[in-house]
Amino acid sequence: MTTPLSEIELLDRLVGFDTVSSRSNLELIDFVRSYLDGLGVASTLLPDATGQKANLLATIGPADVPGYVLSGHTDVVPVEGQQWSRDPFRMWENDGRLYGRGTTDMKGFVACMLARVPAMLAAPLATPIHLALSYDEEVGCLGAYGLVDHMTKSLPEQLAVFVGEPTDMGVIGSHKGSTGLLTTIAGKACHSSRPDLGVNAIFHAVDLIGALRGYAEELAAAPEAQSPFELPYTSVSVGVIQGGTARNAIPGDVRFQWDIRATKAGMVEKLVERFRAFCDDTVLPVMKAGFPDSTITTEYAYDVPPLVPSEGSLAETLAKRFAKTNQVGAVNYGSEAGIFQRAGMPTIICGPGRDSEAHITDEWIAVEQLHRCTAFIDDLIGHARKT
Known part of the structure; x- marks a missing residue:
């Protein structure tokens, strides 16, 4: 007992x-x-x-x-x-x-x-x-x-x-909802003295992260009327970046983790769809021109509903x-x-x-x-x- x-x-x-x-x-x-x-x-x-x-x-x-x-x-x-x-x-x-x-x-x-x-x-x-x-x-x-x-x-x-x-x-x-995502960029590694022979995954990750920052600023500039939240808008942030092996090497792979705090249902899907379209239509073609096997993938780590x-x-x-x-x-x-x-x-x-x-x-x-x-x-x- x-x-x-x-x-x-x-x-x-x-x-x-x-x-x-x-x-x-x-x-x-x-x-x-x-x-x-x-x-x-x-x-x-x-x-x-x-x-x-x-x-x-x-x-x-x-x-x-x-x-x-x-x-x-x-x-x-x-x-x-x-x-x-x-x-x-x-x-x-x-x-x-x-x-x-x-x-x-x-x-x-x-x-x-x-x-x-x-x-x-x-x-x-x-x-x-x-x-x-x-x-x-x-x-x-x-x-x-x-x-x-x-x-x-x-x-x-x-x-x-x-x-x-x-x-x-x-x-x-x-x-708010809480959604964690992982984006992986695969380019082509090479010596930094010949960047023309590779595809710099970090450079392209910068473009993708810049797009996410743009979404974040766009959402913050348009707060939702009568929102109950202290931050009355969906927020987007990047929390972790991993990539590269040496100063004198063009990085072939980069991963970054990012976060969406959505105010309502449907917001996550819209943002992820928009981001994937930017990857496929704008960034990936440039990468493939340098290395046809280049890829960009985005996966859900978790998706907690609001x-x-x-x-x-x-x-x-x-x-x-x-x-x-x-x-x-x-x-x-x-x-x-x-x-x-x-x-x-x-x-x-x-x-x-x-x-x-x-x-x-x-x-x-x-x-x-x-x-x-x-x-x-x-x-x-x-x-x-x-x-």
């Missing part, structure tokens, strides 16, 4: 698992499974293709009727390049703040939902509450797709999903009630919420901590935020007990 732990004790345990997205999350998942099993709650493990990562789904209450979902991701961003004052994977407390990687984004929320499992069991619940934990949210919400697919196939249609990204316990009803406003949905209505607010906001970042919503589940974002406290050196969350989050979950438990 598991001894129930508080949200602070659970957060301490969760932070202790190094679940940077490049690493396995299985030790954390095994801990959660063991903790739930000790409370008498069965869970389902949903591993990825490598077997090194897994989603987890647990249900408290009757699983054969529509219910509510508390959703959190288990991975965290890297700590390399940051000068932490202490070990980032050993939580410490100071002046009402809890420090450690993932305290805010978003192990704090996961700790709160696990801490309230005994209360869910004691209720008892007439409407189920599902605990959904995913992997690889930070690198494109990769795990959520399999998790949501499993839920839609194995469970009744859900009444509401609460995604616990850090919002200062405010209610967020919309966010969270679309859904005024009056049950998710929004309940979140406003439990968070004790009448305000519903919007954010520029993406999350797994759009994936749940696209699968037909009313979805809202509300969680402890602030995004300004996430991903930073000495990441932290206020203890007061955890208390507010457990109060929110307790209100959900009370609602699920009655309905």
Whole structure:
């Protein structure tokens, strides 16, 4: 029999698992499974293709009727390049703040939902509450797709999903999409003393990146009327360039990663189609004139859908009630919420901590935020007990 732990004790345990997205999350998942099993709650493990990562789904209450979902991701961003004052994977407390990687984004929320499992069991619940934990949210919400697919196939249609990204316990009803793309340019390498014998992939990458910068400036110059976002337009950026081998060598291959944060559905497809047309009609013919086997390819690394406003949905209505607010906001970042919503589940974002406290050196969350989050979950438990 598991001894129930508080949200602070659970957060301490969760932070202790190094679940940077490049690493396995299985030790954390095994801990959660063991903790739930000790409370008498069965869970389902949903591993990825490598077997090194897994989603987890647990249900408290009757699983054969529509219910509510508390959703959190288990991975965290890297700590390399940051000068932490202490070990980032050993939580410490100071002046009402809890420090450690993932305290805010978003192990704090996961700790709160696990801490309230005994209360869910004691209720008892007439409407189920599902605990959904995913992997690889930070690198494109990769795990959520399999998790949501499993839920839609194995469970009744859900009444509401609460995604616990850090919002200062405010209610967020919309966010932009997040799309990552990879463009690869293959020209012909040669000695820099005879550039006429090759095709300089970097030069042509500059042309392509210039086109993307043009799209970004064009979109920023035409903000969308009545947009809920702080940046009221779709943004385009380039984040990584890789290519070349030496100063005195014409580079034959270049790769660059770029990003689209779309305000609405359809924007990504339009921009990618426009970019590919520029590649095929303007840049590639010039490359092929120098080397017929030149190529330009663009692939999707991930494509996270936007969270679309859904005024009056049950998710929004309940979140406003439990968070004790009448305000519903919007954010520029993406999350797994759009994936749940696209699968037909009313979805809202509300969680402890602030995004300004996430991903930073000495990441932290206020203890007061955890208390507010457990109060929110307790209100959900009370609602699920009655309905």
